[in-house]
Amino acid sequence: MYRSRPHGNLDDSALSFLSSVYDDHNLLYYDIIGSQAHVVMLYEVGILSKNELKKILKSTTSLLNEASLLKEFGNSSSEDIHELVESAIIKMTDIESGGKMHTARSRNDQVVLDMRMKVRDDINNICQNLIILISSIIKRAEENMDSIMPMYTHLQHAQLGVFSHYLLSYAYSLIRDFDRFYELYDRVNCSPLGACAIGGSSINIDRERVSSMLGFSGLIYNSIDATSSRDSLIEFASNSLICMLNLCRVSEDLILWSTSEFGFLSLDDRFSSSSSVMPQKKNPDPLEIIRGKTGLANGIFQSISSIMKGLPSGYSRDLQEIKPSLWKMSSLLQDSLLITDGIIKTFNVNKKRMYEISSESYAISLDIAEQLIKKKNISFRSSHKLVGGLVDCAVKKGNISLNKLSIDDLSQVLTNTDFLNYGITPNDLYVLIKDVTPENSINYRITKGSPNKQEQLEMLLFLNRKIDEYQKKCKLRIDSLRDKISELGFTVEKHIDDPS
Amino acid sequence: MYRSRPHGNLDDSALSFLSSVYDDHNLLYYDIIGSQAHVVMLYEVGILSKNELKKILKSTTSLLNEASLLKEFGNSSSEDIHELVESAIIKMTDIESGGKMHTARSRNDQVVLDMRMKVRDDINNICQNLIILISSIIKRAEENMDSIMPMYTHLQHAQLGVFSHYLLSYAYSLIRDFDRFYELYDRVNCSPLGACAIGGSSINIDRERVSSMLGFSGLIYNSIDATSSRDSLIEFASNSLICMLNLCRVSEDLILWSTSEFGFLSLDDRFSSSSSVMPQKKNPDPLEIIRGKTGLANGIFQSISSIMKGLPSGYSRDLQEIKPSLWKMSSLLQDSLLITDGIIKTFNVNKKRMYEISSESYAISLDIAEQLIKKKNISFRSSHKLVGGLVDCAVKKGNISLNKLSIDDLSQVLTNTDFLNYGITPNDLYVLIKDVTPENSINYRITKGSPNKQEQLEMLLFLNRKIDEYQKKCKLRIDSLRDKISELGFTVEKHIDDPS
Amino acid sequence: MYRSRPHGNLDDSALSFLSSVYDDHNLLYYDIIGSQAHVVMLYEVGILSKNELKKILKSTTSLLNEASLLKEFGNSSSEDIHELVESAIIKMTDIESGGKMHTARSRNDQVVLDMRMKVRDDINNICQNLIILISSIIKRAEENMDSIMPMYTHLQHAQLGVFSHYLLSYAYSLIRDFDRFYELYDRVNCSPLGACAIGGSSINIDRERVSSMLGFSGLIYNSIDATSSRDSLIEFASNSLICMLNLCRVSEDLILWSTSEFGFLSLDDRFSSSSSVMPQKKNPDPLEIIRGKTGLANGIFQSISSIMKGLPSGYSRDLQEIKPSLWKMSSLLQDSLLITDGIIKTFNVNKKRMYEISSESYAISLDIAEQLIKKKNISFRSSHKLVGGLVDCAVKKGNISLNKLSIDDLSQVLTNTDFLNYGITPNDLYVLIKDVTPENSINYRITKGSPNKQEQLEMLLFLNRKIDEYQKKCKLRIDSLRDKISELGFTVEKHIDDPS
């Protein structure tokens, strides 16, 4: 449609190579309402007559209601959604009416407008999904404050903890994800329209009026910046990736804990897959897919940043290639949040197995070392060495628990590790070790943010308050945007129905 | 269909999250002919009766001819193409016939089989596309052996050259791309079938028979390796990426040379895009898309390698996520080869502009320095300094050409750069500079692989021979594979038609 | 030093493979002052005696003043900086004093503490560097509001503009970079110390006291979160990468404009490189390195996110590998900001060349089309077509300027493009085209954010105000942090000098 200078059509293979129409279906809705605001403004500043405005608005409304009209009227050789929509509207009206729609506008500012409208909606959705997931996590944490289990570093037993403590750690990281998306919104929610191809227009359009009709909080002012920059959209991609990395950590934990060797959790059947050949199988496929999609997200982000690298200012067609990557990133995150929520809500916790492994674990070693410090006033480094000796002895006796060590064993360890002159008797040690039951291991842990019951309650309190606050903030923003878009709808209808 | 152990169905959102059916349409054909070979072998070793074999083969043939049957018969809750096909066949036959198809087979070996069959076909296509593109490049090079133009380093004029020299450099890099793909084929063309889930089977199947029927050159032997490894497929992705990087260099050159400032080339209108708003525009969009898709390819490769990182042995569902990335990589390379070919074949070369810029360029400086060495026996370092002085003088006089320097200027330079005692007179310099015309600059360049005419002919000779050789190698391989697959088709028909 | 359970030493090759000591030199300072705050608190809660405290603080002060002591006293087989420092301090004091330093602390919380202290300093530096660079850009923009030049899309002439407009577009993007880093600070500036290995401690330490002494604004509360999460550090990496992508765009523009074909700019000799062999060369190497380092930054980011993918909760040694990547990212950004500043401050602008190319450019086509709309009331689509015809005619006549078209040419175009009935005479067109001089092209462009002089002034006003505000915010934050760290220094001295 636009081929004023090049003669003839694009080569067929070139057209299909260039075309983004398929990937642009996500933008159709935004492209149309963006056009509605643009033409309403064009009418208000005197570029369109009332009659022209009515014709164009009517056809946009038809397209919104019946997307199939696009196929019927749109130019089949369109390279993108913008051209497709404009060509359809021209055909549904006439060249002198529809042909004015693109006045003082270019696909270069239009595509950024559409992308920003879509991304701000995605941000709002993600924020809501995050709130839902965090709420589910909090609920499961409330049920599992006494589910004693080993805590792992390097996948080896480190200290004892409680299952709720893990769950709450997930919640804290998702809170930060929320913050990142919430803050980004303002950078995204700026209107580029009116930047035109790259250098603005000599037509007296009103950029701020369009911006306001579409619910933006302001302009992305400089016209080169408006059409060339993608940094806030890349930030959307990186926020999404960071959130996926957080979900991936959850998945990895749950996959390990669902093995028969760990046996702490079993996923609900609704979130388990079977095998085509092994009848016994119950596989944690949804968790593996989240992990896989995190790898995918790494690559999607890289696609975007690698495409941007080396581009000069001004629209280059390369920029088209970041669109499908952005949409894929957005949808994989939204899906993964939903699925993680389903899994967290429904898994079964095997508290008995958790306790069993905890009660035989050397993960109480640090507790013992700290008790020695408190009761026997030796340095941490010495205490570390002595308890190392205890573990060594227990391992040599066939990996027995520390509380199975006899007075004789303890006496031997004190001798071997040169602790005879520290005023610690074998009996002292014996009593001290027996005292460090799994329950006491948790009770004694008193620092802020530890698995202690009081601390679990503290964190739950904090997170519940946070979620309330976030729900309100989110609602406010979404409602305000919805109001603006409704208002635009009324304006459009009013104009269409205007008998004048 | 397989849910023996988990009760009830997958959660709907989980199913859609897990399902690869959409991405697997690329594998349908391979899945079916793989199954045909498998059941023929099962019959031959006595697992299937003749009647069962016939039923199954008939339904596979129906599916091959009419893919819509899949939708009609296949289980709508299938997680992937393998389950979909098997469920359709069971429904088209009966559980005791179709239910035997999956004997001694798992989706874990089956999916690798399908992928390897698709990738080997893709390799053959890419090899053929490479030959076509190299041939086009050679043709344009033959036309442009006398198109003198500047050669650039750091985008600044370096030495003078000819346009064919650039084109031939592209051909050489594509030759190496061919080699990489050609060598890879043998690593890909091995059959994993019979590895079953991960540890083989107690059924007396004949892995080598299936492998041979499907045109493989051998087995991927160890059953864990067969189901867990993706290294040769990653190599396919990296070969593709490297080839894209080579094409990207071509694109970047052509984009720059098509600017009005360079003006060396103009793309054919069939490969140029227009602007929605600027009537004068003729943009090199297809080249930009190739550059953009190279960025995309960077990310696709990263998706694959990031998904693989951290996985244990044995099939994990994460592996599913590399499939769409592989197919996208393969198709974007094939498209880009085709488009590059179209562009190269059709662009117009502005020899006049190339010559104009060449004749005013300081790119003859090194030639002059080398003439000084040859004629005046001074060291290269001294010569470099003296010619630097000449350029400096010419720049100060308003960026005039070196051959516009007067005898006085030259005398001044010799004084300023302390070259009075080197036995070089201003007149010597004057004559020497005048002698280095653009034509002589090229003629004097005598090293192997330089832009000299004789060397251009040498390289054309080499590349033409190479292309002949590659065409033959390629044809041999493709024919042999086609024969095997035809033979399988005959075997299938023969069994179906067998009245016994 | 810590090897209580494994017997004997690490294999030598394993030690050198594991060791991060070399990469950790960036953390030494932070490790020591972090330890100072920790032991002061340990004293305050009664774990250390005054005497023990004094001994430890003295040795930390010695290490701060003379890093070579580390080599003298530190355990040569240390795997990281934390072990090296602790072992040195134990040796400089004694096991029962220095051996208490690590009470209720683990390398797992310590390393995150050190990283967060370094990154918050880096953020402050980057924010300051951004302010400096933006100020330089503003200054050069003020000088170039009348430097008329073509604006490019797809590297083809799009519309006419002014050089300041490009510069200001860079400033706007760097403003957003500032915002990103500024907002991130609060997420980074939280203390993990006291989380211990993963599950806190039974020692009555005061996490908030340490946090406050070190200038943190609060705790990273949950102990698993504190030791496992790296999301805010990944965000630092992604902010850095986004900023590099913005700088890369600047570099790409400047590289192109410095070619002899464009000729708009020449870099100052202090920022130009020469050739070892071509005497005439003056290459824009620093700009190429910035572009290259942007590619590098893409990979560095990917290293970090790929390392994180698939890790379970709790410290895993993999996390060590993200440290050198983070430091490299940080320093390459800081260097690139500095170099870009040097280049922007010193390049020479060739206004004459810019104007020359502008005055022959078809980039005024859209202006002409818009004048037609305003004066002849035809639709934009029609106007686009008519001007396309004008350009076509001018191209065919040998790429002459539009204002060189004769009345006859214009008449011909009106006929060919079917515009005879639109009330536009050849003379109308002739007058209208002549009127669109480069100067008028800019003057007529009246939309907000366009290259119009008034708009340039508007943007300068905005940016200057912004920079003032940012300078104040930055100073406040840096001063407050410096005060806290000084205060810690006084506390340390006071304890050391305390005669009691």
Place this chain on the structure above:
Amino acid sequence: MYRSRPHGNLDDSALSFLSSVYDDHNLLYYDIIGSQAHVVMLYEVGILSKNELKKILKSTTSLLNEASLLKEFGNSSSEDIHELVESAIIKMTDIESGGKMHTARSRNDQVVLDMRMKVRDDINNICQNLIILISSIIKRAEENMDSIMPMYTHLQHAQLGVFSHYLLSYAYSLIRDFDRFYELYDRVNCSPLGACAIGGSSINIDRERVSSMLGFSGLIYNSIDATSSRDSLIEFASNSLICMLNLCRVSEDLILWSTSEFGFLSLDDRFSSSSSVMPQKKNPDPLEIIRGKTGLANGIFQSISSIMKGLPSGYSRDLQEIKPSLWKMSSLLQDSLLITDGIIKTFNVNKKRMYEISSESYAISLDIAEQLIKKKNISFRSSHKLVGGLVDCAVKKGNISLNKLSIDDLSQVLTNTDFLNYGITPNDLYVLIKDVTPENSINYRITKGSPNKQEQLEMLLFLNRKIDEYQKKCKLRIDSLRDKISELGFTVEKHIDDPS
């Protein structure tokens, strides 16, 4: 030294930003011997006098023996190793001798020469390391052909296998890594020297003579290709990354199997790390670092490919930035091969624990299903369903083993799953299940490449033969290269000692 055109020096910060001297230490050796071959050839074709040649060769020999001379004589403002070496040699000789060394050569071809010489050496080292590692794996496999253990898919028990089967699967993948590197060698081992800056030279140099002296197998012919292409070096990076991904899989398996929950392996103390705070810890840090370095390798590869994306033909300074990435990739792979070898050689296998878990595992389900097919002639799909019922029953009875199911249980299952009419009695089932002991599970598995003992022997035979063959191929190549380089050394000495 080369600054003929730009005046004055580089800005200090720009110099340090640009300089690659630090990263280039890897190339020093290659740079010097490359220069030796170059000057010997220059003498042979008459550019250098005997005396000049001797002076230069003497100083190169001094630099080889005493690198510190570089600091003493080399220009401190050198931007790279090539300039540093040349400036030192000029100072050690004189400008009219040393100043001739760079005749008909540029840093643009020189840097590629150095890189190719280093990479071919690295390839040979990696090939040797691969052979060593594969040999160690084979040895451990020979010891573990009867170590029955579960095989995992989705980290869940799939089938029973033997430990050697896993080890052999690693060996097979490393064999392919060897092939990749071995094939690449020929693409790398081509000489670019003589391509000069980009377009060759008018000096009558002999490219083939230099190539032969340096042990290359031929030229990289076209001069643009020789200086612009990096594809074979990217291929080196991708081969390295693929090999790391293979090692990463090994690491992930070993990390899991070393947890106390799996308990199959314990690493030797020489390859285990301790904790600074938890005395009981014995962590698999070297394995985690390999996994972490695989993530790092992902990013390093991405740095390289992202730097290349968007570059035009001809040397651009961006290319400098790929050098440190390549060296880091190469050394991390070589280190990881060595460490993996140390770990594999020394870990302890807990066969008892492996057997214990195997004997209670549902991983025999598929074996049972296949026995049913063979003995009762039901379809695989039916058999799958029936055995699913068995597992279901056993799970409900408290996760008891299948061989603990009573006749009553079996009868119940047959009823519930509608298998009463299939001619299978509860007793049939009972006998069949009892028969599938862990040992029989392995014995019955008869397909090629399965864990069956006979198959383990088959694979060992194949791999041992392969290793013999590879050792020979490797030795031949390395010896031939060493001979060439020695010969060059003799030539150099001969010239130096020549009294004429």
